[in-house]
Amino acid sequence: xxxxxxxxILKLSFTLIGFLAVVSCASDGKPNYQYMNxxxxxxxxxxxxxxxxxxxxxxxxxxxxxxxxxGWQPYDYPNTTDGLNLAKTDLxxxxxxxxxxxxxxxxxxxxxxxVCHGDKGDGKGILVQREKFLGIPSYADPGRVITDGGVxxxxxxxxxxxxxxxxxxxxxxxxQITQHVMNLKATLKGEPIMKPAKVDEIxxxxxxxxSDLSETNHSLEVVGQKx
Amino acid sequence: xxxxxxxKIPSILSVLALAFMLTFSTTIQAQADSANEAAxxxxxxxxxxxxxxxxxxxxxxxxxxxxxxKLDKKAxxxxxxxxxxxxxxxWLYAWIKDSQALIASGxxxxxxxxxxxxxxxMQSFPALSNGDIDNILAYTSEEKVVVVPPTGAGExxxxxxxxxxxxxxxxxxxGVFLLLIVMLVLVSKTLKKIATANGVDxxxxxxxxxxxxxxxxxxxxxxxxxxxxxLTAAYFMYGFFMQVGVDQGYAPVQPIHYSHRIHAGxxxxxxxxxxxxARKSKHSGIxxxxxxxxxxxxxxxxxxxxxxxxxNEYGVDYNKEIxxxxxxxxxxxxxxxxTGESEPVKWVRIHNLPDFAYFNHSQHVTVGGxxxxxxxxPVEEMEIMEQFSPLTMGWCINCHRETNVNxxxxxxxxxxxxALAKKYGVEQVTAAQMGGLECGKCHY
Numbered sequence: 001x002x003x004x005x006x007x008x009i010l011k012l013s014f015t016l017i018g019f020l021a022v023v024s025c026a027s028d029g030k031p032n033y034q035y036m037n038x039x040x041x042x043x044x045x046x047x048x049x050x051x052x053x054x055x056x057x058x059x060x061x062x063x064x065x066x067x068x069x070x071g072w073q074p075y076d077y078p079n080t081t082d083g084l085n086l087a088k089t090d091l092x093x094x095x096x097x098x099x100x101x102x103x104x105x106x107x108x109x110x111x112x113x114x115v116c117h118g119d120k121g122d123g124k125g126i127l128v129q130r131e132k133f134l135g136i137p138s139y140a141d142p143g144r145v146i147t148d149g150g151v152x153x154x155x156x157x158x159x160x161x162x163x164x165x166x167x168x169x170x171x172x173x174x175x176q177i178t179q180h181v182m183n184l185k186a187t188l189k190g191e192p193i194m195k196p197a198k199v200d201e202i203x204x205x206x207x208x209x210x211s212d213l214s215e216t217n218h219s220l221e222v223v224g225q226k227x
Numbered sequence: 228x229x230x231x232x233x234x235k236i237p238s239i240l241s242v243l244a245l246a247f248m249l250t251f252s253t254t255i256q257a258q259a260d261s262a263n264e265a266a267x268x269x270x271x272x273x274x275x276x277x278x279x280x281x282x283x284x285x286x287x288x289x290x291x292x293x294x295x296x297k298l299d300k301k302a303x304x305x306x307x308x309x310x311x312x313x314x315x316x317x318w319l320y321a322w323i324k325d326s327q328a329l330i331a332s333g334x335x336x337x338x339x340x341x342x343x344x345x346x347x348x349m350q351s352f353p354a355l356s357n358g359d360i361d362n363i364l365a366y367t368s369e370e371k372v373v374v375v376p377p378t379g380a381g382e383x384x385x386x387x388x389x390x391x392x393x394x395x396x397x398x399x400x401x402g403v404f405l406l407l408i409v410m411l412v413l414v415s416k417t418l419k420k421i422a423t424a425n426g427v428d429x430x431x432x433x434x435x436x437x438x439x440x441x442x443x444x445x446x447x448x449x450x451x452x453x454x455x456x457x458l459t460a461a462y463f464m465y466g467f468f469m470q471v472g473v474d475q476g477y478a479p480v481q482p483i484h485y486s487h488r489i490h491a492g493x494x495x496x497x498x499x500x501x502x503x504x505a506r507k508s509k510h511s512g513i514x515x516x517x518x519x520x521x522x523x524x525x526x527x528x529x530x531x532x533x534x535x536x537x538x539n540e541y542g543v544d545y546n547k548e549i550x551x552x553x554x555x556x557x558x559x560x561x562x563x564x565x566t567g568e569s570e571p572v573k574w575v576r577i578h579n580l581p582d583f584a585y586f587n588h589s590q591h592v593t594v595g596g597x598x599x600x601x602x603x604x605p606v607e608e609m610e611i612m613e614q615f616s617p618l619t620m621g622w623c624i625n626c627h628r629e630t631n632v633n634x635x636x637x638x639x640x641x642x643x644x645x646a647l648a649k650k651y652g653v654e655q656v657t658a659a660q661m662g663g664l665e666c667g668k669c670h671y
Contacts, residue, residue, distance in 0.1 A: 028613065029479050034472040034581075042582040047510055048574070056571040060513070081348045111497040126495045132526060134293030143351055160295050160303040160347065163521030168503035 073171055077149075079157040084150065091149025093182075095175040099196045105180030108173050112165055113181070121184030133161075139181065140188035151178045279358070284366030287359055291352060299371060301563055302525065305344060308371065311364040323360055325351045345564075472581070478613035479575040483555070484548045485612070486541075489533065492607035498599045505588040505599070513574050516556040523549060527560055541610050577614050578603075584620070585669045596633060601626075627663035631655040 034040045045051050049059045077083040077091065095101055110119065116136050118124040123136035139146055155174045158164040169177065183193040288296075288307075295303035311319070314336070321329050322337060326349045329337040355363075442448060490496050498505070501518050505511035529537070529545040537545045553560065557569040580586050591597045600606065604615025616622060632655070634644045647656045662668060 028476055031474050031477055031479075031579075032470065032472060039583050040472070040581040046579075046582075048513060048576045050573070058571050058573065060571070081346075111499045115494070115496050115500070127522075130494065131289075131530075132494065133522075134289045135291060136294060137291075137350075142354055158521075161525045163517065163524060165521075167515065167517055168500070 069170075071170065075156060077153055077156075083157075084153050084159070087153035088145055088147045088150040091147075091152060093148040093152070093175055093178055095172070095179065097179060097194045097196050101176050101179055102183070102194075102196060104173070105176035105178070108169065108177050109180045109184075112168060113177065116162075121181065121188055138188060139185035146181075146185055148178055148182060151181045279361035279363070279365030281362070281366040281369050284362035284364070287355075287363050288366050291355070292363065295349070298367065300527070301561070303347060303563070304349065305340075307367045309368060311368045316364075319364065320357055320360055322349075323352050323355060325353065327351065473617050473619055474577075474579075474614050475617045476613055477577055478611050479577065481575055481612070482573050483551045484543050484545075486537075486543075486545070486610050487606045487612055488608055488610045489529075489545075498606070499592075502599075505592045507589050507593065509587045509589070511588045511592075513576075516552065516569075516572065519552055520556055520558065523552060524558070524563075527553075577612060578618065580618060583670055585671065595630075597630075623669070624659070624664060627658040630658050632658055632661055 045053075045059045047059065050057050051059060054061060077087040114125055115127050116123075116125040116133050117139070118128070118136075121139040123138040123141075125133075125136065127133040128136050137144060152174055154162065155165045155169065155177065157166070165174070179194060185191075186193045292307065296305070296307045298308045299306055314322075318329075318334075318336065322340075326337065326341070328351075330341050436444075490501075491498060501514040502511045503514070503518075527549060528534075529549070534545055537543045552558075552572075555570050555572045557566045558564075559566050591602075592599070602616050606612065606615075634640065634656070637644070644656065647660060648654065651660050653660070657663070
């Protein structure tokens with residue numbers, strides 16, 4: 001009888017050890033195993049996957065040279081001081097002021113700009129308050145000429161310590177942000193802000209802007225017509 | 228175990244003491260200034276003689292200059308400590324007020340400085356008076372304050388010390404318990420020995436049926452036990468099979484230690500700032516390194532508090548991690564330019580749906596307006612990113628059943644929304660009622 005008991009205990013301990021072995025394999029550092037790999041793993045190369053075929057073994061690569069994102073329009077002002085000055089004087093916002101464009105601009109501004117420039121554009125964003133970034137100027141700074149074209153140009157290429165935001169936003173979004181920035185500047189300086197046009201005005205204006213834009217910007221035209 | 232709430236006190240105290248000293252030193256300086264002023268009887272323009280107030284200068288410097296200049300390190304512009312000794316005061320006034328005019332006037336020194344700094348144009352500051360500039364220059368002329376590092380080392384020692392003491396206490400306790408057990412066994416043995424020596428007879432116990440045998444003979448008990456055992460086994464088997472393929476809690480080690488706690492939590496940077504493609508694409512992309520460099524071009528080192536916190540609480544040297552980023556993106560700190568030699572960072576992807584399930588971020592983030600935290604959990608508190616949700620089908624479906632769809636301002640679909648609401652007899656339709664449970668929505 002005693003022998004039987006010993007056997008039982010032995011078996012039990014073996015199963016326990018086996019169970020512990022399986023459980024202890026589940027670590028946070030490795031993904032869990034799967035039922036049917038063929039259905040989990042894609043046939044094509046997975047986004048952010050690894051494969052020998054790519055240089056560096058990574059699926060994530062820079063786009064081939066010369067490739068153009070959908071809806072991209074050439075931007076002719078060069079990334080120089082002269083280019084910035086030219087953009088400040090010549091480049092105008094082709095986007096019609098609508099409620100949607102202002103709301104979208106404000107939303108995007110909050111995401112991308114407000115951490116440094118502050119919700120009001122006074123240069124007192126959270127990163128400035130926490131002294132991670134210093135010396136962010138207010139949009140109302142008298143020493144600076146801030147125009148539509150300048151704001152767009154700086155978003156496109158960045159300036160000094162500010163980086164380029166061209167990879168995070170598209171052309172339309174940059175112009176929407178520009179509208180919001182110009183409104184913030186006007187508010188800070190106590191000037192009248194841009195208000196959305198009335199509906200019948202929009203129809204008239206659309207005809208005008210459509211022809212104005214045809215040379216510079218096609219994608220915006222389409223967006224404008226939706227409203 | 229490692230929770231030690233008061234280890235920071237020495238460091239905080241020392242910082243306070245330092246601040247205390249500095250406060251007094253500035254007032255002394257200010258007094259010296261006012262003494263100067265009184266001596267020279269130059270009312271209203273105390274700084275006209277070129278002596279400024281460094282405290283005022285610091286705030287002016289931070290507000291106007293710090294975007295491009297650091298004191299000891301080249302940034303967009305050159306390092307400014309000791310600049311007042313390098314150049315003539317009058318020349319500096321002219322340069323700061325309008326550097327471009329100075330360059331245009333053909334000033335050789337101005338052109339030299341301009342050329343030496345990649346011809347980046349310095350902002351003009353016509354609003355700054357000579358007195359303001361004197362204050363700024365007084366600040367830049369201050370000696371570098373060498374912060375004594377032992378506070379951090381002391382903290383490490385303190386925290387590890389308490390950890391050791393905890394372990395010692397635990398070890399001692401276990402030792403005591405073991406001793407007790409051994410003693411008990413020994414005592415019972417000696418007692419038995421004494422008893423037998425004294426002639427006490429324990430007597431043989433009457434041998435009844437062993438419990439094991441009686442158990443086997445009792446058919447009912449056997450059946451109940453078998454059923455119970457099977458049920459328990461089934462329960463654990465079910466649990467085991469259900470977690471296969473579920474990666475909840477998966478927190479791999481990333482090639483560069485990136486703290487969401489600092490970026491999204493303390494600094495309140497919007498998730499969409501870095502994961503900008505979540506707004507308009509199927510994937511919420513891992514940001515490319517140029518996005519990191521938007522800020523880290525300027526932030527080459529974390530603050531001392533953050534660094535100490537990283538070392539003590541998380542065992543991470545944040546400054547080293549930033550250096551890893553610079554290496555990968557090919558950024559040369561000394562020249563403040565890209566070397567062109569970059570290498571890929573092999574981030575480990577955490578959230579990964581199986582290929583047979585379709586999920587679109589923009590649909591949920593932009594159209595649905597769902598907060599990132601709903602699925603990804605409190606990312607802003609995570610030092611190490613981990614998968615928060617199970618990402619199973621049941622989990623998806625559950626949310627679709629519970630979530631009302633915001634249909635306001637969507638005139639194009641107004642009729643169908645009304646018809647659906649009427650059909651289900653509800654005020655607001657859920658995602659499920661709009662077809663969010665159909666197989667083909669996610670599996671095709």
